Amino acid sequence: MQAYTSSRISLSPHLAQPALPATLGSGPVQPISFFPAGSEIYAQGEKAGAFYQVEFGAVRIYRLLADGRRQISAFHLAGETFGFEAGATHHFFAEAINATGVRVFRLNAGADMSHQLLPLALKGLTRAQEHLLVLGRQNAIERVAAFLVDMVERQGGLRQVELPMSRMDIGDYLGLTIETVSRVFTRLKDKGVIRLLNLRSVEILKQDVLQTMGE
Amino acid sequence: MQAYTSSRISLSPHLAQPALPATLGSGPVQPISFFPAGSEIYAQGEKAGAFYQVEFGAVRIYRLLADGRRQISAFHLAGETFGFEAGATHHFFAEAINATGVRVFRLNAGADMSHQLLPLALKGLTRAQEHLLVLGRQNAIERVAAFLVDMVERQGGLRQVELPMSRMDIGDYLGLTIETVSRVFTRLKDKGVIRLLNLRSVEILKQDVLQTMGE
DNA sequence: CGCCATATTGAAATTCATCAAATGCGGTGG
DNA sequence: CCACCGCATTTGATGAATTTCAATATGGCG
Known part of the structure; x- marks a missing residue:
């Protein structure tokens, strides 16, 4: 370290x-x-x-x-x-x-x-288990949608979301290849759901659609 | 309840x-x-x-x-x-x-x-995160192998493992369909890695092979 | 012993991965 | 400030793995 x-x-x-x-x-x-x-x-x-x-x-x-x-x-x-x-x-x-x-x-x-750590551990546990649902039962577009919704929520619900990580990181988080991640971003863009400001920031145009896709 | x-x-x-x-x-x-x-x-x-x-x-x-x-x-x-x-x-x-x-x-x-719960929560967190690796990055046969190895370990390492759950449950745990689970069991059987005693109990013939498959 | 749910097997369809090539963004240096 | 370079990303074509749909088999339980 x-x-x-x-x-x-x-x-x-x-x-x-x-x-x-x-x-x-x-x-x-x-x-x-x-x-x-x-x-x-x-x-x-x-x-x-x-x-x-x-x-x-x-x-x-x-x-x-x-x-x-x-x-x-x-x-x-x-x-x-x-x-x-x-x-x-x-x-x-x-x-x-x-x-x-x-x-x-x-x-x-x-x-x-223990008092401080237990709530953190429990929250982490819930997050991990919710992620299991995404990896186990959702398809590529649903996974990316769930990821984007999560990032939106963690960044205060703003229209513009920063993605500090690479497509490879996103792929390895969602259990997809970078190519699939990229194609899904393109599809969401073509559908008018998101707009790619640059590689690392996304504007959410249709939050509701995204929300529904990610369940 | x-x-x-x-x-x-x-x-x-x-x-x-x-x-x-x-x-x-x-x-x-x-x-x-x-x-x-x-x-x-x-x-x-x-x-x-x-x-x-x-x-x-x-x-x-x-x-x-x-x-x-x-x-x-x-x-x-x-x-x-x-x-x-x-x-x-x-x-x-x-x-x-x-x-x-x-x-x-x-x-x-x-x-x-807190003292009692924290270790339980942390253990659950680790298990969930390890399961994420299985769902995100392993193929069908690797998933089933990992599942069987886990069941073996939790049942004390005996040759014979009881599976209290249905194929549907196993599928919903591993992010697979029941058909795929069934096919993988058949493949493992044909390879001589396991033997199906009945629907709910499996004999492990080649623990090492299974271990390697499940990483 | 027979029934019915569960599981297995088969064939076709679909999704995603892989392999390959092109594009373009971001950073650097002139 | 602009041009260039390298690498991440995007796009395209093909292939493999898994799902889906369908039919058959099995075995657990009354």
């Missing part, structure tokens, strides 16, 4: 979500680590013992098969937390998608954080 | 796993509810406020799309716990697969169960 810890990081002025509940934010200020695009935050098999809050940037959590196939189980945007796991070691990889600042909360043996 | 609570249930003498940690089992004995095959334990939208331990039988947790497509996110066998969720209401359905006895632990507002 090669972190570029810095004390003079300029934090993003526009966090997508409020910070953690006051109970977590109180006490001594936690250090912020900076990770360049593509760098590893932790690896599968590594010792766990901390959890993380994204200050700015975006993080992908994933797992690999022996032959290199990758499944991204979650993206984490500014304000969101990740990294708490069962057992002493990480079961997944965490990487910065682009330049990312992360606040690290070390779990020291003494303090009991 | 139509439970047939009974005080004279004969518990299965062979729980697949030990009961909950002593911290949960201590205190007043929790009531056991009996659910016939196919009956609902709780429904999506229903008020939460308890968690459950399977005493005997098996439970499926699932979610539905508007058009009836179903994704089973988890099966729970004897000894396993389920039902804790984020928020005040259930996001999923829980049904008894066959005649099932469930020990109900009500969460009363006073007592704090």
